[in-house]
Each structure stands twice: as structure tokens, then as C-alpha cells.
Amino acid sequence: MIGSYLVVSEMRLCGWVLRSKTIGRVVIVEVSGGDVRPYVLVGKQDVNPDLYKTLSSLPLGSAVCFEGEPAKEQKSKRGTEFEVKSIKVYAEPVEPLPVELVGKVPSLLETRIKYRWLLLRNPVEKAIFRVRQSIVQAAREYLLNNGFTEVHTPKIVAAGAEGGATLFKVQYFEREAYLSQSPQLYKQILVSSIPRVFEITPYFRAEKFNTVRHLNESWGIDVEQGFIEGVEDVMNTLENLVAYIINYVRDRNKEELETLGVELPRVSTPFKRLKFEEAVDILRSNGIEVPEGEDLSDHAERELGKIMSEKGHDLYFIVGFPWQSTGFYYMREEDGYHTRKFDLDFRGLEIASGGQREHRYDKLVEALRLKGLDPANFSFYLEAFKYGMPPHGGFGLGIERLMMQMLGLSNIREAVLFVRDRTRLVP
RNA sequence: GCCGCCGUAGUAUAGCCCGGUCUAGUAUGCGGGCCUGUCGAGCCCGUGACCCGGGUUCAAAUCCCGGCGGCGGCGCCA
Known part of the structure; x- marks a missing residue:
């Protein structure tokens, strides 16, 4: 998280869906963007059904931009949370990603080199x-x-x-x-x-x-x-x-x-x-x-x-x-x-x-x-x-x-x- | 160039030694279901693989030979 980002009240941020988890009526999506640590977007069905629907249907690897501001409540241990005002999906993967990007499954160096760009x-x-x-x-x-x-x-x-x-x-x-x-x-x-x-x-x-x-x-x-x-x-x-x-x-x-x-x-x-x-x-x-x-x-x-x-x-x-x-x-x-x-x-x-x-x-x-x-x-x-x-x-x-x-x-x-x-x- | 090791789903691995219930197991991913804040969440169902060619054998992922691909060590050097 870059500190200066928190000063700005509203902005457009872009990146790729890195990780996504649905727990009941809450969906948590991590977006790999300009920082080392991901942006974390949270959608609650009871609060914002449209956002919940959009976020929960995003495949891993989708290219998205969103507008919003850093959330007052920072609960994630992995990145900076944002209140999302709007989100646009620019591209979804044509097929599932060839490698797991979060680190749950280790990949061989050979594979890492082959898919370094990803x-x-x-x-x-x-x-x-x-x-x-x-x-x-x-x-x-x-x-x-x-x-x-x-x-x-x-x-x-x-x-x-x-x-x-x-x-x-x-x-x-x-x-x-x-x-x-x-x-x-x-x-x-x-x-x-x-x-x-x-x-x-x-x-x-x-x-x-x-x-x-x-x-x-x-x-x-x-x-x-x-x-x-x-x-x-x-x-x-x-x-x-x-x-x-x-x-x-x-x-x-x-x-x-x-x-x-x-x-x-x-x-x-x-x-x-x-x-x-x-x-x-x-x-x-x-x-x-x-x-x-x-x-x-x-x-x-x-x-x-x-x-x-x-x-x-x-x-x-x-x-x-x-x-x-x-x-x-x-x-x-x-x-x-x-x-x-x-x-x-x-x-x-x-x-x-x-x-x-x-x-x-x-x-x-x-x-x-x-x-x-x-x-x-x-x-x-x-x-x-x-x-x-x-x-x-x-x-x-x-x-x-x-x-x-x-x-x-x-x-x-x-x-x-x-x-x-x-x-x-x-x- | 020399020496050694390894090739199993998209990814990462178990099985290979000692050939046969391997109908090839598991995790992750993917599809579906449950769960109101997960932190590699969890639970249930489904999906998908033995590098290629030859040989041995009643039978090969497993043993042998060749090829292709990868990993590491040595020399050289940043």
C-alpha cells in the first residue's frame, strides 16, 4: 500500500483479479494493481446486490478498473481495502489461467519462467x-x-x-x-x-x-x-x-x-x-x-x-x-x-x-x-x-x-x- | 563439452525399487451446491493426466533401449 493513495479521496484504479472468495453473502476480491500488495474489494449482498453480483461472477485473471476510495475499516491482512463506487470489466480470460498466482500451489522454476509475464x-x-x-x-x-x-x-x-x-x-x-x-x-x-x-x-x-x-x-x-x-x-x-x-x-x-x-x-x-x-x-x-x-x-x-x-x-x-x-x-x-x-x-x-x-x-x-x-x-x-x-x-x-x-x-x-x-x- | 538426476490432469505432486484390485490417489484450478469478513478459509458433488517411439511380458505409469524436454554439478565468468 502506497501511503499517498490514501490521501486522495477518489480515484480510478486498475488491475487483474488475483484472488476471489465468497463467504455466504459476502464476496472478497483481490485485485493486483500498481502496488505490491493487492487492492481488496468487498461486496455484500445485503448492502449492494449489484456489486455483489458483479464481483462474485468475476473469473480469476479478469482485467478491471474501479472507482472508489480506501475503506475506513481495513480488515484484510493481505492488501488495501476499497469502497467501490463503480467497476468496469475490460477483459475476462478466454480460458482458465495456466498457473495459480496466489502461491497455494508451488510452481517449478521452469513454469515460472514460461509464465513470468503472468x-x-x-x-x-x-x-x-x-x-x-x-x-x-x-x-x-x-x-x-x-x-x-x-x-x-x-x-x-x-x-x-x-x-x-x-x-x-x-x-x-x-x-x-x-x-x-x-x-x-x-x-x-x-x-x-x-x-x-x-x-x-x-x-x-x-x-x-x-x-x-x-x-x-x-x-x-x-x-x-x-x-x-x-x-x-x-x-x-x-x-x-x-x-x-x-x-x-x-x-x-x-x-x-x-x-x-x-x-x-x-x-x-x-x-x-x-x-x-x-x-x-x-x-x-x-x-x-x-x-x-x-x-x-x-x-x-x-x-x-x-x-x-x-x-x-x-x-x-x-x-x-x-x-x-x-x-x-x-x-x-x-x-x-x-x-x-x-x-x-x-x-x-x-x-x-x-x-x-x-x-x-x-x-x-x-x-x-x-x-x-x-x-x-x-x-x-x-x-x-x-x-x-x-x-x-x-x-x-x-x-x-x-x-x-x-x-x-x-x-x-x-x-x-x-x-x-x-x-x-x-x- | 563431461557427469548425475528427472518427465503422471492447466499447475504442484503420490504411485515406479518389488509389473497385476491403478477403474491411477491428493492438493489447487475449473463447473455446481452450502456458509454474512475469508486471509493458502472450510464442507459436499463433479471435471481432467501416465513425454514420444520401439522392446520384454499373459500383463507396463512401473522393467529395457532410443529420441525429445527439463533440473543440477564441473570448467568459464558478471
């Missing part, structure tokens, strides 16, 4: 996507307030960040092109003219995964900032952004969180910084095997998450990844072994990764060669580093993964309206 009438599903909306709004608000410019970069590209194995191919007239798996190279190029940019963007990844935390089309908040003193500047932006988002949702989506049964703690910065070697040591001392020089496995990340949570760190950075496990574009430390790449983990799940980039032209060409890549294939990218590229860095923050951890979703598919995974292309 299930959004259910308060729980509605709440998930209202939180998603808030996350995007909070991110945009925070970044705009901190001098970042929102940009849009192409999603049809000639090459990916690191080769073509994980890219979707598309036919681009007589040439072959790909769907962008990351806006990173474009963000970096832009930093040669606009010091701070961000983009809220899809990522397309052609990996044939079938796990609870991968999608083939996902969305991210991608940030790049120039004229940095070091990687800490980038990490500051990320941690403040994440804290802002979580606190924003915590303050503004109380009803959604309550509906989802989620309690979000207030988040404060700075987040813990954990050196990659420290993470490895912690894991090994807890009996978890970690191969030398490689990135952490999912299993290792989850175990680390448990250990860190026990120490009071739900959110923590892992910093200083070995160069052999990272992309060519990360700046290397003097020792040539470590890089300025970091991950941000939230309860054992990587929700963002980024770092300081190599902005020196010669070093970048050298890095490409060392990684066995042909600089000629990156000429459009390299050119941007010739004319005064400032020291810079950035990150990509996965929206669905952030949602998973914030809301305790067990499958990333719950966080997207229309799922694109290994097997789903429709709806």
Missing part, C-alpha cells in the same frame, strides 16, 4: 522486479551525481575483448560480426575524451553453461574512470556505488523486501580488501585445495564467502590477481606477476570485476604479444592509446548476480523477466 501479478514476483528497477535507478542516480556520463556503445561488434570463443556470431551484411560480451574496450576508448563514463548494458556470452548463476544474456552496470591515482580510486567508486544501491533498496523498497522475506543490513564502506594470496592461504588453511596461479573456482569462492561472512564481511574485494589468469589489458605491478585486477564478492559470489587498465601504449602492445594475441587485430583499440590516454580503470557489476545475493535468490533466472540461457530463446 506471474508478475503475484506480489512476490512483482517485488523482485521492482527491486531490479530500484537497483538501476539507484545506480544511475549515484553515478550521475558523481560526475559520470551515461553512454551507449555498440552491441554489434567486430571482435570481443579477448578472442572469439565465447561470442555469438551474427551476419553483418557480407561480413561476420559478434554480439558484444562487454563494453569494456569502448568504455576505455571514451575515457580518452570523457573522463568518467558508465553504461547500463546487456552482455552476450555464448558459453554453454547450465548453472544457477550464468545467463547467456545478462545486464551490467559498467563504469570506467580516468585520471585516477591508482586502483583504489576505482574500488572506491565500486564500493560506494554498491553501498548506495543496497541502502537505497533497503530504504525505498521496504514493502518489497517484506514481501520477499528479506532483511537487508545497512551497508557501510570501505569493504574489506583481501589480497589474492591471502584468499588462497585462508582457503588452504581451511582444507580447500587451490591450484597455483589460477583463478579461484566457484567452490573455492563459495567457501571463502562463508569464512568471510563469519568474520563479518559479506562484501569484500579480492585484489592483486596473477597476470597469467587475467586479461591482457590489466595493469601489471612492478613484479610482473601481480595485476591491478580485482573482484568484488558478495557472500561468496563474484558480483563485479574490474581493475586499473594499462594505459601506456608500449606496455599495452607488449602485453598483447605476451598473451599471444596479434596487436593488428586490436588496432582500433590501440589507436585510442596514442593521444594522451590518462591512467584509468573500471569495472562491470552484474545486475542479476547482485539481485541474487541481495534477495537470496537460489537461481539467477529468477532475476530476469525473460530468460536467455542454454535452452531458452522463447518467450
